[in-house]
Amino acid sequence: MRIEKDLLGEREVPLEVYYGIHTLRAVENFPLSGYRVSAVLIKAIALIKKAAAEVNAELGYLPKELAQAIMVAADEIMDGKWQDQFVVDALQGGAGTSTNMNVNEVLANRAIELLSGQRGEYSLVHPLNHVNMHQSTNDVYPTALRIAAIWLLKPLSNGCAVLQESLQEKEAQFAGIIKVGRTEMQDAVPIMLGQEFSAYAGAIARDRWRLYKVEERLRQAALGGTAIGTGLNADKKYIFMVNDRVRQYAGIGLARAENMIDVIQNADVFVEVSGLLKALAVNLGKMSHDLRLMSSGPRAGIGEIQLPERQAGSSIMPGKVNPIIPEAINQVAFHVMASDMAIAMAAQSGQLELNAFMPLIAHHLLESLAVLTNAVKILNDFCIQGIMADNERCTALLNHSQVSVTALVPHIGYDLASKVARNAMEKNITIREAALQLSVLPEEQIDAALNPRAMTRPGIAGMPK
Structure with a gap:
């Protein structure tokens, strides 16, 4: 000792x-x-x-x-x-x-x-x-947190770029597969499976852009501000030189804050970053929920897509394989959203010239960055890239559904289209068969209006040009 x-x-x-x-x-x-x-x-x-x-x-x-x-x-x-x-x-x-x-x-x-x-x-x-x-914890710690966050933002943004590319590849791969679109968990109107993946790609593209832009907010350094930002006990030359030197060593565009008192006592920039991480978590979570629903089954569920099989799913039910990757991503999303709340509470709880709760902010912010980076990678590598579509299942569900009835509304009105839907439901027949039974339109016009691929594009299906 x-x-x-x-x-x-x-x-x-x-x-x-x-x-x-x-x-x-x-x-x-x-x-x-x-x-x-x-x-x-x-x-x-x-x-x-x-x-x-x-x-x-x-x-x-x-x-x-x-x-x-x-x-x-x-x-x-x-x-x-x-x-x-x-x-x-x-x-x-x-x-x-x-x-x-x-x-x-x-x-x-x-x-x-x-x-x-x-x-x-x-x-x-x-x-x-x-x-x-010439230092204080109060200028070193928040500046270090800014540097660390920027370092971790870069691989997360890059990971989002890779995920976006994979989703766009699936968009192209599934462009010709038509299926049932759903709202509020009920059958709605037809949609291409590729269109669904285009929406996921668009969401991740926004996240990527947000993360790229928010780095600018983190580039203010408070070194030399010492205890409360006034620069007490720090040589003036040191203040200018140390911020320049840190920028060189860190390899990022740090700049000395014009108002170091502000930068030392206020943690709102970390709330802003965390909020954008939460937005990414929301999009990843929503996408993962969708993937689990669309792959449910394999025989008694929706079963429109097949996720890569990663491991056996049950200790009691033989043959069961679960959607473990989307489930893991959902849990990461919950965790990041909870961390965002902790960061916001800690940031608003600072008093006067210092926020005493910076360790909590640092822990949750850096952890969220790290787990999201890992989550984006495993979602891409272990799930998205290996997704396969079941075209036959998509077609069967579409043909058995009533989603095409909406296309009749511009031609026969809402009330008569509702009768067609009710007739199809009660007699367990297709919308086309029900429309023909009720003689709502000539057969040729019914077929034109009920062209499912035309329903996935802007315009009125079956309307003469």
């Missing part, structure tokens, strides 16, 4: 760990969820610490050798090393201070090692005096 001190006294810290007394107390104080802080957020914080150390050395505030040790340690963290040293629960009091201190301490102790010292020898590299120089 080694002995470390803080404001509250002394504590024994295991020799082998890189974190210190602040992290130890946080672990004891917040045994809440069991979730670790996002590795992407840790990477973003380490990137900021690297940039800060480099700029502080250039300005003469840190010895170059010391700054170089911090930078090397930060690079190691950004490369994925020492992940087992970030032990604070994702849900924590203190607006993210425990996470910031966890990173500060790991960086300090690793830098001490690189300078041939012993862990805990903070006279060489101090977590606060050196690693956290």
Whole structure:
């Protein structure tokens, strides 16, 4: 053990760990969820610490050798090393201070090692005096969250592009398959199966565009704002230089916020991003519900499409295969929508110059980005690409339905068309047969009006041109 001190006294810290007394107390104080802080957020914080150390050395505030040790340690963290040293629960009091201190301490102790010292020898590299120089949790944490969110937005947007392309391919593949269109779970009018997939593709295209555009909202950095955005204890040159350096290292178009007080205390940008993630979740969920319905059966349900078989579906019913991929996507959608509510509540609960609930916002936002990225990929790879249509089933259901009666309304009026529908229902015959029995129109005109493919295009089926 080694002995470390803080404001509250002394504590024994295991020799082998890189974190210190602040992290130890946080672990004891917040045994809440069991979730670790996002590795992407840790990477973003380490990137900021690297940039800060480099700029502080250039300005003469840190010895170059010391700054170089911090930078090397930060690079190691950004490369994925020492992940087992970030032990604070994702849900924590203190607006993210425990996470910031966890990173500060790991960086300090690793830098001490690189300078041939012993862990805990903070006279060489101090977590606060050196690693956290010219910084506060309150400007580092929200800026790191913005960076992490942008990093995660890119693969999600790319995944949506791939999914959109697959849906468009299915649109083309199923363009010639006509089926029953349904509203409120009841037979409505004919539609092409390809047209249904075109609607899914359109929805995902909107999501892709929203995600692409919302990145702009995240590009404001508050580094140098320190505690509440006024820049207290930060050199003016540092403020300009560190934001530029972080932009270079992060590889994204960050810019120093014109009003750092605003950016530090208000979390509405994360609510905006989360809202767009919720919109994507809604579209994925709706599509998954539809896929489950259209593939229901296989013999006693709708059965218009067949989903790829991924695994056996029951421990008691032999031969059963369930729509597990759409079911999983539905659950992701529920989760993201619930997370959106948590983010909104946390954002509006900030008081005055700081939002103390940033850890909750960070946890849910980054988790939503990650699970949606995975969900989009498995929906595309394990479901959409392998969907097959049952043309015979689509045709049989269409022929046995009454959906074509709507096409008669412009020719014979609603009331008489209703009689045709009732006649077909009572006698269990087709709409064509019922219309002929009631002699509502000449046979040739009935056939023209009841052409199902004409019903899937704008205009009045059977109307002379």
